[in-house]
Amino acid sequence: MTTTPAPERAETEAMIAEVLSQYPAKAAKFRAKHIKSNDPEGSKECEVKSNIKSRPGVMTIRGCAYAGSKGVVWGPVKDMVTISHGPVGCGQYSWATRRNYAHGHLGVDNFTAMQITTDFQEKDIVFGGDTKLETVLDEIVGLFPLAKGISIQSECPIGLIGDDIEAVAKKSAKKNDIPIIPVRCEGFRGVSQSLGHHIANDAVRDHVLGTGSGTFEQTDYDVALIGDYNIGGDAWASRRILEEMGLRVIAQWSGDGTINEMKSTHLSKLNLIHCYRSMNYICTTMEERFGTPWTEFNFFGPTKIISSMRKIAEFFDDEIKAKTEAAIARYQVRFDEITKAFRPRLEGKRVMLAVGGLRPRHTIGAYEDLGMEVVGTGYEFAHKDDYTRTYAMLKEGTVLYDDPTAFELEEFAKFLKPDLMGAGVKEKYVFHKMGIPFRQMHSWDYSGPYHGVDGFAVFARDMDIAINSPAWDLLEAPWSKAGEVS
């Protein structure tokens, strides 16, 4: 089994210093604030700076506000047409790649895995794109009659050429009698996907929230599932648990979601938020506007699932609490089966993570349930409140990196020699070359779900597949074994 002990604080600091020494002075000084050796107490000197511009040229793993708005928040809403407004590229690259599963027929009553764009040409840049947008909105209404709404996701040029998409949206919405939501998520705004999440939340707030009166009778057990994008069916696996606890999910945001659910979410008695980073804004808004309480939860792995279920049940009556305990008892059998099967194969394995805004902390428990240890983690676009939630979850001396560069991830991996790396597709193949098992932790590497009870089995299986593949034994040719000069 494994081997290298988790490095102590000083050792980590030495490693960080070594890596930073490769940077030019200015960038080194900047990066130093973003990479820390963990102090579980969250002391001042170990505080990780975040949500700040990436340095040019360092190969950040970050994306842009458009990715945060179109890719994360709006794109998964299945009965709305999402327009990538501007040139063809952005929408092309984000077409169906996030795996937000949804029911419905593509192009008829489900518009998720499609690339719908205004495909700007030079004349649209020179003379403005508002006329084209107007035409496009009419054409969408004509070709997709079952679409319940349209969102306009601005790409970089929109904000630079002075288009008035708000006016076009308003006019067309009236003419076509359909909600049309302009979103100012141009990629140059902010420093990462994160501002895109915020802008998208604000657009929901301003145009959708509270506009529905519900197509159903209300009950005391109505909750909304917020910040679950149904990657590989995550939201379905989570919903299953909530339903088995006796709760009724009246809205899913936004995986397999609909505009009707979003419009009626204010009728929820409690908002349950999984991805805090991307949707805390709307929860706060609903709390302020409608007095709806909200709570964070974590459906990765047995420990967190069970404690989250109990935490959620606390908001309800004894009946719910009893159902929750009964469900936990049933799940425990399955959890034991899963850990019995996989834990012996994963015990002691060391993991490095670099993901978006939630998973670098939310998956720690699931790894620990399998006997694994997270020895380095960091976020692509987290804020201070995410790190505050992270420190205590990790051992002293674990390296934390914010907005890590390609260079840093490779160097830290060389130092830490993890048994598993979890990051994005841009990082994946680097680690394959190095012979380090890898799982793509944004889209679950085309697997999933990873949420919930059913998801934990898949999670455990996938980590096992990655780590215990015989492929890793093949890297070295027999004639280039130890002793040779490299």
Added chain:
Amino acid sequence: MTTTPENSSEVPLRVLDHNDIFRDEVYQKQFEGKREFEDAAPKEEVQRVLDWTRGWEYREKNFAREGLTVNPAKACQPLGAVLAALGFEGTMPLVHGSQGCVAYFRSHFARHFKEPVPAASTSMTEDAAVFGGINNLVEAMENISALYKPKHIAVSTTCMAEVIGEDLFAYIGAAREQGVIAEDFPVSYAHTPSFVGSHITGYDVMLKGILEMLAKSPDADASKVTKSDRPRLNVIPGFDTYVGNHREYRRILELMGVDPLILGDHSSSLDSPAEGEYFLYPGGTPLADGAQAKFSRASLILQQTSLHRTTEYIQKDWKQETVVLETPLGVKGTDAFLTEVARVAEVSVPTELTVERGRLVDAITDSHAYVHGKRVAIAGDPDLVIALTRFVLELGMIPVHIVSTNADSTFKARMEKVLSASKFGSEATVWPEKDLWHLRSLVFTEPVDLLIGSMQLKYISREAKVPLVRVGFPIFDRHHLHRFPIIGYAGGLHLLTQLVNTILDEMDREAPDHSFDAVR
């Protein structure tokens, strides 16, 4: 032995993932229940609209679109620029503008090639949009040099930088002046506005930018060219995502006694071995070779649309012959290619290649009965679509719908030439600038037996129940196809194998029991 695997087995527990688990009754009930909150259209209504979208009336409405693009088969310029850059030794692609685009280019290529894709961004944000991104570019050069130690940086632009009118030439000059890169450090650049052309345009202008820069470098000295008794020919494949093609061009030319110089050779940078260590720059056309390309005897240009500007540049500046050919796919395409190579290099075609030709022809005779008369739709980049059409015509297939979203004005005429050369070409309709939502209408109103194109056609394939042969870019959902060649006789054999076996698979799947033949 037990039938239920225990913990000691390598598969300790049977786990259902998204492919199966949601078939469970619990989930089916959940999905039904959720409809109450969705305010979903009744199922009959959905079916009615679905049927309507598959008919002629919808097709006409669909083709009357003036502004809307749905599922286009094209990407944006800087993506192509990044690919061009990765074809050169020690080269870091640097894209000036907002950083999100670069994240997209890297992941897009990574999904296709299953390889690491280095590319950096100047990470311009709102303030740079107002004041210009000169400092971003200078700092990017400084950081790249320190961390990633390239031998050459190839700069292109995102649409943000283009809209605000950034001056790359001046900025690169500033980086030199400020000493973050040496006075003689090779930097090439190209403006790649996304609202003009497509990824193939970006490939073209970046390649031209690199060649222009190299042609002025100190290595561009005739006396430095290694003497060889073999004539040297430049091979320019263009936006060609088949790393196997690059190797095949090399192999063919070497067999012919020619010294091949592939310009933009990403066959190592995008197909490197897994040996326990990661190398950022595992290959590419050596910069010195690129510099000396103008002294080669001729340039073979193998994609006309995608290399339009590069061709113009070479014809104007390099004192050598340019041979512009359709991409050499299939028998006749490869024949034309070898004939031209033999002519300009004054060599003859060796027996080995004649034997390979014979093998491909032999394979075609073996398979012809199954491909003959099969109606096909083809979609993709213009040069590839033209070459593929010529190949399927050789096989006796009938091209019916030909779509190229990023075709230029030469496309129709070139396609007509190919189609009119065969009796099988008369049914084809050619659709430049149309997208895959148009193609969907075409396929539903005038059905075909086979689709040929990128993985983006998989939605039509499933819906219309027409098998798809994946050729082109991007292919995210099948592995390793790009590692094999599709050009040359050997490539023809790969393509033929894919085509005929897809047809046979489908035939087996659909066969009534009595016709489920053991021999095909």
